[in-house]
Amino acid sequence: MSSLLRIENLSVFHYSDTERVQILSDVSIHIGTSEVFGVVGESGCGKTMTALSVLRLLPPGMTVEGRVIIRPSESQEIDLLSLPESQLPGIRGKYIGMVFQEPMTSLNPVLSIGSQVSEPLIYHEGLSKKEAIKRAVELLRRVKIPEPEKVVRYYPHQLSGGMRQRVMIAIAISCSPLLLIADEPTTALDVTIQAEILRLLMELQESTGMSILLITHDLSIVAETCQRVAVMYAGRVVEEASVREIFTTPMHPYTRGLLQSLPLQRGKKLNPIPGVVPSPRELPRGCKFSTRCEYRVEECETREPSLQRIKDGHKVRCIRADRI
Ligand SMILES: Nc1ncnc2c1ncn2[C@@H]1O[C@H](COP(=O)(O)OP(=O)(O)OP(=O)(O)O)[C@@H](O)[C@H]1O
Ligand SMILES: [Mg+2]
Incomplete structure (x- = not known):
């Protein structure tokens, strides 16, 4: 290997x-x-x-x-x-993509999900804003977020912890x-x-x-x-x-x-160090x-x-x- x-x-x-x-x-x-x-x-x-x-x-x-x-x-x-x-x-x-423990602190509360997922695509792949949002929707679908067309317009506080972590994963894998x-x-x-x-x-x-x-x-x-x-x-x-x-x-x-x-x-007792x-x-x-x-x-x-x-x-x- x-x-x-x-x-x-x-x-x-x-x-x-x-x-x-x-x-x-x-x-x-x-x-x-x-x-x-x-x-x-x-x-x-x-x-x-x-x-x-x-x-x-x-x-x-x-x-x-x-x-x-x-x-x-x-x-x-x-x-x-x-x-x-x-x-x-x-x-x-x-x-290298990264996902951290705290999905709330890692997302910017004042930016929409769509702009946060599309940012690396604009930076690394030179996509236009419109193309990047389209890709963001696909990425949200890929991480199994329901109704991704709607969610791109959401802000982090409108999502549960699990959904926010999915968004973080979408950002992390956005540029493959x-x-x-x-x-x-x-x-x-x-x-x-x-x-x-x-x-x-x-x-x-x-x-x-x-x-x-x-x-x-x-x-x-x-x-x-x-x-x-x-x-x-x-x-x-x-x-x-x-x-x-x-x-x-x-x-x-x-x-x-x-x-x-x-x-x-x-049935077996836990044995902490x-x-x-x-x-x-x-x-x-x-x-x-x-x-x-x-x-x-x-x-x-x-x-x-x-x-x-x-x-x-x-x-x-x-x-x-x-x-x-
Ligand atoms: N900003 C910092 N300044 C000084 N020491 C730090 C800082 N951040 C972490 N440390 C120290 O570095 C050591 C390793 O910390 P680290 O965060 O890598 O642990 P960890 O294995 O990730 O723990 P956890 O499971 O709690 O996340 C610890 O002793 C910690 O106190
Ligand atoms: Mg740690």
Whole structure:
């Protein structure tokens, strides 16, 4: 499988007057053409910062190291991190579409749905306003919004959360991106709507062949949608494998903890991981998970393990991986 996107040794730092805090450490991930790749982990582990780094949309005060390579074609590679600022708008939207968690804050409340869906088409594809609105109607139909001719004239507050998220998806796919980044696209929605939105994303993936980077804190969503997954903890990838392997032979104690906290088996008690993700300001010295790990030995507290390849396509950052 050829890679569409390669994140290589990505580190992100946050600077203030008094300190430098490392938010991401040496994150490497590659996403294949037409692949649905999941990134999973608890709140604060660095999922959103990873996505924002790819899009060069990190908040002020943050700097980034590493490379993010996109391959629009066999013969073309672009390092997004070294691209001049002026060229970024040409990349966002055209090669990479994005859908974020909050459909209300991501849409502009004072612009009609039609003008928001048509804007990237006017910018990237040079369509006239009239042509773009026509395409906007088609796109709304494509994301299964009923009566799209009417909805183009609506404003965001006239739509439900689920419908607004469909509009966001329509905007994200409007210029046929090669990669869609979806950051917790269903977290703010009711369970039934969540399932519909995920189904829609999967249908669009199949019909367009685009790749998807799906960010979620929910491993059951990963199970339903992704081929491979990276588990993140404290700004690091701690395990990466096919979804099948993550569920059958998880190797990192953190991954096992996430699996045990899933409400899968009826009658079985939920088993949340004790403790919380440490702040990037107060990370333990050795393995960052050691403070919560039931398999911890002395060495874990002094030496941080590297991400080791255990077998083809399966990597884990734990010195005791083969014993658990
Ligand atoms: N604007 C900011 N300034 C400083 N630190 C930040 C900022 N935004 C996020 N962080 C820190 O970066 C770390 C990673 O945050 P990130 O938002 O990537 O987590 P996440 O995995 O997306 O969590 P969630 O599941 O809650 O969305 C956290 O420790 C967070 O406190
Ligand atoms: Mg997030």
